[in-house]
Amino acid sequence: MPAGSDPLTPDPLVSALLRSDRFRVEREADWRRLDAIVTAMEKGRLRRVPDADLIALPQLYRTVASSLSIARAISLDAATLGYLEALVQRAWFVVYGPRSSLGDWLRGFLGGGWSRSVRGLGLDLAIAFAVMCAGVLVGWLLVAHDPDWYQALVPGQFADTRVPGASREALRATLFGNSQQDGMGAFAAYLFSNNAGVSILAFALGFAFGVPTLLLLVQNTAILGAMLWLYHGAGLTLDFAAWISVHGTTELFAILLSGGAGLHIGRAMAFPGERSVLAAASEAGRRAAQVMAGVVIMLVVAAILEGFARQLVDNTPGRLAIGGFMLALWCAYFFAFAPGRSPGHAGSRR
Structure with missing residues (x-):
């Protein structure tokens, strides 16, 4: 502990880490679920995605987009921000992007x-x-x-x-x-x-x-x-x-x-x-x-x-x-x- 610091006052770095860990724990399940759905659809495995996941896809996208917005507001760690930004971008193309191929x-x-x-x-x-x-x-x-x-x-x-x-x-x-x-x-x-x-x-x-x-x-x-x-x-x-x-x-x-x-x-x-x-x-x-x-x-x-x-x-x-x-x-x-x-x-x- 740095000299002169009050042992009852939390260290700012420790507080930031705790806040980041708590934020991730509370929302990570939705992130992973959305990531799995998007990955399957990107690989052309739409038939393997359960109907419940397809129904939940738009809501999951909005939830993760909201998580990204909050993460930016509280200056979350760069690794988490980068992961969320990439996931939201990928999910946007799955939810709102074109579905038809060139042949279609x-x-x-x-x-x-x-x-x-x-x-x-x-x-x-x-x-x-x-x-x-x-x-x-x-x-x-x-x-x-x-x-x-x-x-x-x-x-x-x-x-x-x-x-x-x-x-x-x-x-x-x-x-x-x-x-x-x-x-x-x-x-x-x-x-x-x-x-x-x-x-x-x-x-x-x-x-x-x-x-x-x-x-x-x-x-x-x-x-x-x-x-x-x-x-x-x-x-x-x-x-x-x-x-x-x-x-x-x-x-x-x-x-x-x-x-x-x-x-x-x-x-x-x-x-x-x-x-x-x-x-x-x-x-x-x-x-x-x-x-x-x-x-x-x-x-x-x-x-x-x-x-x-x-x-x-x-x-x-x-x-x-x-x-x-x-x-x-x-x-x-x-x-x-x-x-x-x-x-x-x-x-x-x-």
Whole structure:
């Protein structure tokens, strides 16, 4: 005992240790029980956890979280604090964290979540579709009025034989019998990369009340309108439409969804109703983000079609069959396939 100390006055260090031991003894049983439940669930042994423990799990989590709060308030020893902090963090993910695996999420997403989100953009998709059709018409009318507009709309690196005044034979040669040629393959690759970029921008620019999204849709589809005018003049409208439909029906559908998603956010911000602008944008953003996750899948499918199907099928009926089938498939999935809420979509199991 230090010299001069009062033997009747408790040593502060001894008091702190006694307080720590008493605190642990009174609550340690709950800590260990929660630790055992969390460990079993983390190791995927949920079936081995008794029903009584599962029922008690939320209450145990709150009890241990309360213990942590008290431990911090009374400056408990560092080892106990560290143990409680780690246990509370682990238990939080078990109680409140997501329950579904990646496979479960994919099943919920492809099994109805994606299509529901797309149908939730009904008005926005209608507006985007009308704007895209207007863009094609604008491109056609501009070059029909003044062919010089063709050079302004169509990228210069592809203005080889595909220019106003080209013969029917020259234009037809760009559509058939060129699966091993770089020219048309490069043009198709450009269309894919361009459409992928447009899809991302159409969504990202939606926050500006959707105006940049509309302009981008018009600009992109005006290129298609100019090309259609060129091949129509040579009597190759159906052949060109068949060539581009192989992957174009999927790519253009992806652009339509991206444009609709961007407009959905912009429209929610412009007309939030009784909600705040932030709340409206947040709600619209969650739905639009799920649509965009599916757009990525569509662009991958389009890349496969462009890289293989377009090269292997060298006739108009075959190309129309592929393009028409893909269009019917997407339409059926988005607008005819309407299952109930799946577990993956509804959220985690409590």
